[in-house]
Amino acid sequence: MRTFSIFKQTFRLPIVLWQSLFFIGPLCFTVAMSFFIVRNYRMQEDFVMKNWAKMLGRDYFWDSYFLTWGLAGIGTIVTMTVAFPAAYTLAFKVSETVRRWAIFMLIIPFFTSYLVRIFSWYVILAESGVINAGLSYLGLGPFVMLNTKFGTVVGYMTLTLPLVIILQTFALSNVDRSLVEAAFNLGCRPFRTIYRVILPMARTGLIIAAVFCFILSFGDFVSPYYLGGSKPPTLPILIVDTVKSGQQWPRAAVVAVVMMVTLFVVAFAGIMAAYRRRVG
Amino acid sequence: MVAPLVEFRSVVKRFDDFVAVEDVNFTIDAGEFVAIMGPSGCGKTTTLRMLAGLEAPSEGNILMDGRVMNDVPAHERDTPLVWQSLALFPFLTARENVEFGLQMRGVGAAECRRRALEWLDRMEISEFAERDIASLSGGQKQRVALARSLVIEPRILLLDEPLSALDANLVIRMQSVLTRLQRELGITFVYVTHSQSEAFAMADRVVIMSRGHISQIGSPKDIYRAPANRFVAEFVGRNNIIAGAVTKTAAKTVTIEGSLGSFTVQTGQHDAPRKGDVARFVVAADLAQISVKKPKSANVIPCSLISEEFIGSIVTLFLEAEDGSELKVQLQERELSKVDLKSATTTYLSWADEHGHYIGVD
Amino acid sequence: MTDNRTLRWFLFAYLALVFVFIFAPIFFSVVFSFNSDRFPTIPLGNFTLKWYQTVWNDPDVWEAARTSLTVSLSTATIATALGFATAYTDYRYSFRLKPIYLGLVLLPPTIPLIIMALAMLAWFAKLGISGQVMSIIIAHSVLTAPFAMAIIRLRLSQMDPSLEAAAWNLGANEWSAMRRVIVPFCRPAIISSFCLTAAVSFDEFAISWFVSGLNKTIPVIILEIVTGNIDPQVNAIGSFVFLVSMTLVIIAQVVLMTRRKKEN
Missing domain, CATH: 2.40.50.100 (RNA polymerase II/Efflux pump adaptor protein, barrel-sandwich hybrid domain)
Structure with missing residues (x-):
């Protein structure tokens, strides 16, 4: 009974058309655009390797590339580490009600302006800002926190920490509690239990959290720009500068494609690691 | 000769590789109370759903009044079903639930209301007419479900383990409600159950199914006294x-x-x-x-x-x-x-x- | 056991500290919006409403607020409609290409916004619809439809699987069953999804900044002010944005929660 049903297609087709036209379309066009050429400030459709050669042949591109990797990597490690005790507490040490409220509280920041929060950090972290003013009463400081990698990581964490705590809490909540208690009963010390029992069991969820954290940090241009000083620029800043300061969209497209490929590889590696069969 | 109300002719139902119902033949006469009984997975619910038009037979024909029903969609059949989960609409009141089938048949608002209230009254739950479904007890929900199906005045009512969620006392009460209703209305009941006591207590005829086949058809007494084969003998206990x-x-x-x-x-x-x-x-x-x-x-x-x-x-x-x-x-x-x-x-x-x-x- | 208790308190203190970190920027943004100093620090300056007055009297902000409102309401409508249709398809049908189908729907949030922004900018220019309010709405709908789909799909998974068939059984054709049963059942999720997608759209700045042209939204105004210099106006606008978003989020949450309570 494979008949065409208007009803069925009314619900199935719209998203296919919409996403093909406005999601797959733009992404494919970006890839194509990286081979276009700009003449007299006008982009012309073409198929040349010039943009690729120009971007990949320059040191500053590779500086940006590795800087972005480094910042996002450090950001991910720091965020995952900072989040873990919090997620552990939420998963194992509080009641169901508290956990639900905490997660609701952690969702709130997603719906507040990230820009405003970063601006707020800018004022808080400044040389004469709230933190340094507070520290001066203790006779410390002032510390330079803006335009440093520290500032960038604080910014990344503003974006990623709530999400990472939520994902880690879900991952840890799925760990069978009786196994954790069994480990304690067998005389396994707390830190050993975490390392030998909890981490392996929550691995899939934890890796997914890390992958999301990395993707968000890698693609963010606000933190490295406003809190990190953007010297040298990260890849997202490179895209912004390239687009906003001229008609060099094809070069921005090259950066975007490099970013997409990088993130695809990272996500793929993460998924492989997350679902790999445990050996031995 | 009058055609039977329902006739299954060599009906087969496959889901991918799984054969749920295999070569089923039987008839149901008007006014009968038929129970289809068997262990879970025997194909009894699939048989009922095919009768309601919710599944299409893979092979064979299902006839009602001598007419082949295979291609008649569910909503064009008058075969209301009382679901195992009851499937009452949680966002409607008891009365609105009962009105649903009438509204779908284009009955006017005032008439809908009158007939719904009449049926709620008949089921002795008129005082709950404007209540949310969630606030009703299991037995009250059961009665709403029956009213919702019967208000459209069908010639046949299908019941899919409707009493399985109730506790023992209530089951006995509802059994007498069902048999009384069936006798008063004179319509056909097709009752799917895994419970022998329910089937034997209410049905005129029992169809016993096992692994998609019919093992035996007969009156409760026939089945009890003269099981046709080892499966029926064991199942009856x-x-x-x-x-x-x-x-x-x-x-x-x-x-x-x-x-x-x-x-x-x-x-x-x-x-x-x-x-x-x-x-x-x-x-x-x-x-x-x-x-x-x-x-x-x-x-x-x-x-x-x-x-x-x-x-x-x-x-x-x-x-x-x-x-x-x-x-x-x-x-x-x-x-x-x-x-x-x-x-x-x-x-x-x-x-x-x-x-x-x-x-x-x- | 004393060890365990110390550890417990240590963990609670740590959790509290994490929450302080997360909410500090939101908190200070609101505080600074009432603070007279151009460059706020502690001790705080005097209480003032002058930043709000500045914002109130700025016609650009009003224009941007109108655009933002149009964008977020339109986005919420489109994204919720698309999300509903997709969630229903996933709930009801199984087909061979379903993993690809779901991938197509759920993938956009995993692409960095800046890449989406560039891609949308170039694509809209190619189609000749760049720099319009419509461009922002389309881009935001792509971005938020997955959230709508997830929220409504979750609701559908709470539905008794026989509910829709019960409607057919009582004489409703597929369309009537959709209108009379599926949509009413999903109503709380539809309202939630509408509020949440509106909130996301209301806050989004990267794509808006790239594709908006002259039709600036509120976040784009914030971005431009921030890029210029330190101006506490941002805190005033930010607090306003926060208020709008929070109202939407809380409505969404309350609608979902009360419905669930009623059904239990």
């Missing part, structure tokens, strides 16, 4: 099933010899078995007799008493024969007092010749 090798065949009788002894039973409508085949017969627990003195009958099995179970005034005695097999005898409590079982070490289970019911070769 309360039967002693005795197996053995066929040692002698004669006209209409067969002699079966097993570890419990050698017995001769009538073959009835079954084909005559060959010598050496493993064949079985049953002795219903309530037709078997128990005594402490060895009776004269040819059908005697010596055994020892293991335990007794009282349900109301009926006692079931669990016995163990010498070869270790378990046998059951069911009798009234006052009959039990005539037999002094306590002092005896060996008791004798026996039965009259006509109560040995042959169920054939596997």
Whole structure:
């Protein structure tokens, strides 16, 4: 009974058309655009390797590339580490009600302006800002926190920490509690239990959290720009500068494609690691 | 000749590689209360859903009033179903639930309301008409579900294990509500259940299914007294099933010899078995007799008493024969007092010749 | 056991500290919006409403607020409709290409916004619809439809699977069953999804900044002010944005929660 049903297609087709036209379309066009050429400030459709050669042949591109990797990597490690005790507490040490409220509280920041929060950090972290003013009463400081990698990581964490705590809490909540208690009963010390029992069991969820954290940090241009000083620029800043300061969209497209490929590889590696069969 | 209300003709239903219903043939007459019974996964619910048009048969035809229904969509059939989960609409009140089917048939608002309230009244729940479904008890929801199906005045009502979520007392109450309704309305009920007591208590006819096939169709008494095969005999329970090798065949009788002894039973409508085949017969627990003195009958099995179970005034005695097999005898409590079982070490289970019911070769 | 108790308190203190970190920027943003100093620090300056007055009297902000409102309401409508249709398809049908189908729907949030922004900018220019309010709405719908789909799909998974069939059984065709049963059942999720997608759209700045042209939204105004210099106006606008978003989020949450309570 494979008949065409208007009803069925009314619900199935719209998203296919919409996403093909406005999601797959733009992404494919970006890839194509990286081979276009700009003449007299006008982009012309073409198929040349010039943009690729120009971007990949320059040191500053590779500086940006590795800087972005480094910042996002450090950001991910720091965020995952900072989040873990919090997620552990939420998963194992509080009641169901508290956990639900905490997660609701952690969702709130997603719906507040990230820009405003970063601006707020800018004022808080400044040389004469709230933190340094507070520290001066203790006779410390002032510390330079803006335009440093520290500032960038604080910014990344503003974006990623709530999400990472939520994902880690879900991952840890799925760990069978009786196994954790069994480990304690067998005389396994707390830190050993975490390392030998909890981490392996929550691995899939934890890796997914890390992958999301990395993707968000890698693609963010606000933190490295406003809190990190953007010297040298990260890849997202490179895209912004390239687009906003001229008609060099094809070069921005090259950066975007490099970013997409990088993130695809990272996500793929993460998924492989997350679902790999445990050996031995 | 009047066509039966419902007819299944060689109906097959496959889900991918799984055959849920295989070559099912039966008819249902107008005004009958038919129960379809079987263990879970036997195809009984699929059969019911095909009748409602919620599944299409893979092969064969389903006819209503002699008309092939295969291509009639569910919403164009008047085959309301009372669901196992009840499937009441949680965002509507009791009255709005009952009105739903009428509204779909284009009945005007005032008339909808009048008929819905009439049915809620008939089901004795009119005071809950404006309540949310969530605030009703299990029994009240049940009645809303019945009203919602019956208000459209169907000629046939389908019920899919509607009482399975209720507690025992309520089940008995609802059984009498259902049988009374069916008699008053004179419409056909097709009732799917895995519960023998529900089926036997209410149905005129019972269809027993196993692994997609029909094992037996008959009145509750037929099925109870004369199970057609081993599956039905086991499923019905309360039967002693005795197996053995066929040692002698004669006209209409067969002699079966097993570890419990050698017995001769009538073959009835079954084909005559060959010598050496493993064949079985049953002795219903309530037709078997128990005594402490060895009776004269040819059908005697010596055994020892293991335990007794009282349900109301009926006692079931669990016995163990010498070869270790378990046998059951069911009798009234006052009959039990005539037999002094306590002092005896060996008791004798026996039965009259006509109560040995042959169920054939596997 | 004392060890365990110390550890417990240590963990609670740590959790509290994490929450302080997360909410500090939101908290200070609101505080600074009422603070007279151009460059706020502690001790705080005097209480003032002058930043709000500045914002109130700025016609650009009003224009941007109007655009933002149009964008977020339109986005919420489109994304919720798309999300509903997709969630229903996933709930009801199974088909061979379903993993690809779901991938197509759920993938956009995993692409960095800046890449989406560039891609949308170039694509809209190619199609000749760049720099319009419509461009922002389309881009935001792509971005938020997955959230709508997830919220409504979750609701559908709470539905008794026989509910829709019960409607057919009582004489409703597929369309009536959709209108009379599926949509009413999903109503709380539809409202939630509408509020949440509106909130996300209301806050989004990267794509808006790239594709908006002259039709600036509120976040784009914030971005431009921030890029210029330190101006506490941002805190005033930010607090306003926060208020709008929070109202939407809380409505969404309350609608979902009360419905669930009622059904239990």
